[in-house]
Amino acid sequence: MGLSARDIAFIIALCGVTTLNVFLIGAVTVALPTIGRDLNFQEGNLYWPVNVNSLSFGGLLLFCGRLGDIFGGRFMFLVGSLWFAIWSLATAFVPSSDVFIVDMALLGIGSAANTPAAIGLCSSYFPPGENRNKAFSALGVGSPVGFILGIIASGLLTESRATWRSLFCIQAGLAVFFVCLALVVFPKDHSNRRYNKGLDWGGAVLSTTGLGLLTFSLSDSTSAQKGWLAPQVLSLFLVSIVLLVAFVFFEHWRESRNMSVLVPLSIWKQPRAKLGPLVGVVFFGWCVFDTLNYFFTLYFQQVQLLDPLQTSLRFIPMAIAGALPSIVAGYCVARVPAQTLMLIGLLVSLASSAIFALINPDLDYWYMAFFMMITIAGVVIVYPLGNQQIVVSLDEDSQSLAGGIFSVTTRLATALGLAVTSEIADSVSKTYNNEHPDLDAQSPEVLMVGFRAAGWTCFASTLLGILIVIFGLRDLGIIGKKDTHKRGRGTIRQSRLEVGPE
Numbered sequence: 281m282g283l284s285a286r287d288i289a290f291i292i293a294l295c296g297v298t299t300l301n302v303f304l305i306g307a308v309t310v311a312l313p314t315i316g317r318d319l320n321f322q323e324g325n326l327y328w329p330v331n332v333n334s335l336s337f338g339g340l341l342l343f344c345g346r347l348g349d350i351f352g353g354r355f356m357f358l359v360g361s362l363w364f365a366i367w368s369l370a371t372a373f374v375p376s377s378d379v380f381i382v383d384m385a386l387l388g389i390g391s392a393a394n395t396p397a398a399i400g401l402c403s404s405y406f407p408p409g410e411n412r413n414k415a416f417s418a419l420g421v422g423s424p425v426g427f428i429l430g431i432i433a434s435g436l437l438t439e440s441r442a443t444w445r446s447l448f449c450i451q452a453g454l455a456v457f458f459v460c461l462a463l464v465v466f467p468k469d470h471s472n473r474r475y476n477k478g479l480d481w482g483g484a485v486l487s488t489t490g491l492g493l494l495t496f497s498l499s500d501s502t503s504a505q506k507g508w509l510a511p512q513v514l515s516l517f518l519v520s521i522v523l524l525v526a527f528v529f530f531e532h533w534r535e536s537r538n539m540s541v542l543v544p545l546s547i548w549k550q551p552r553a554k555l556g557p558l559v560g561v562v563f564f565g566w567c568v569f570d571t572l573n574y575f576f577t578l579y580f581q582q583v584q585l586l587d588p589l590q591t592s593l594r595f596i597p598m599a600i601a602g603a604l605p606s607i608v609a610g611y612c613v614a615r616v617p618a619q620t621l622m623l624i625g626l627l628v629s630l631a632s633s634a635i636f637a638l639i640n641p642d643l644d645y646w647y648m649a650f651f652m653m654i655t656i657a658g659v660v661i662v663y664p665l666g667n668q669q670i671v672v673s674l675d676e677d678s679q680s681l682a683g684g685i686f687s688v689t690t691r692l693a694t695a696l697g698l699a700v701t702s703e704i705a706d707s708v709s710k711t712y713n714n715e716h717p718d719l720d721a722q723s724p725e726v727l728m729v730g731f732r733a734a735g736w737t738c739f740a741s742t743l744l745g746i747l748i749v750i751f752g753l754r755d756l757g758i759i760g761k762k763d764t765h766k767r768g769r770g771t772i773r774q775s776r777l778e779v780g781p782e
Contacts, residue, residue, distance in 0.1 A: 338495030341491070364391060474677055563690075637735030
């Protein structure tokens, strides 16, 4: 049975809001220098808006995911999306840099509330089969394309008469539209599917502070003057590791006594679920995708010296190509083994890293850069496949938490990828500059040496993802095929996952 009009509206509401969450980051990435000039940011504070957004969003994902399982995904989605709309509109009229930073942190809270809920709602609304596959594929399209559309829209509007403030007005208006649509088409939450053991407050505090400090320290390391040697970066990073280790032991202790937990650690022990390798593939795939997008922007603006509008236009092919892998996944996921689909996607994206590392800046866009921009989209296929596999590994009463686990993986991948790759690029550029003191440190020639090193780093990261797919996911089988058998922990159904041979 195909999708009904209500099903399509349901998917539009879900994808619309989750697309806006990443649209925000893409837009701010390009507009930040202009925002800094308009609001008189001090140079050292220019990256604080992105860092505090990462802090609130990354830190609250697991907590909000579990709240969605307790109070209902519909409730959390609507509250988070309305919160996001309110603070988007407020950000459009900020008078100072301090207020802008606070608003960006508050926007991160809304994203943390609605993102896990959207994934959980998608799983609970659609039964296993073709329609669910299509819905998760649509979510897969929204995330990368939203980021790229943010870059494009920011390039078009930032230097126009509309200014960067119009981005937040558009964002607020669209968020309100999607909230209204959700109120009409979303069914009421089923109380029998809710997590009824209560909230693990200790786990919530440990995970929120640990993940928040980890994402903040990783993000701050890319902009702090001394990088990883900055006192606040290193100290916060070490504290976050201690808190997350304590969180793991605390969750194990509570689960062994059948108490409420934020994350059931037993899910990692299911041999057929392959959660460990799967999270590794998602991590390296998203690490490369977001890191390369960041360096592509720098390449066009700092090496080829293009303005924001010219830069944004060069991302249009990527936006179009980014939709194709998820669409392919929607139709092939019930027919082709997930390992095969992931391997093809990662091999295609491997070409993007290699092209970037070898690119000749003097060549026309269509000779090398164009192929660099479209092949990176191959990794997008990991998004719908990873989402579907993670949600089947948790019980019916923990579907929003499943969305939180997936989103935490992608968020940490982005933060760590940018932190490590930026450090490598800066180090290589400085070494080259020391060998050629006659060149300016910010000259395209010096920067390009570091960018090439970033490209090879992403190449190596993609290879690691490919190795995990080959050796860690060889028995994963076909995801999304309709069948009805019992297996695994409790009520996990094989209708959601066809595994390999015994």
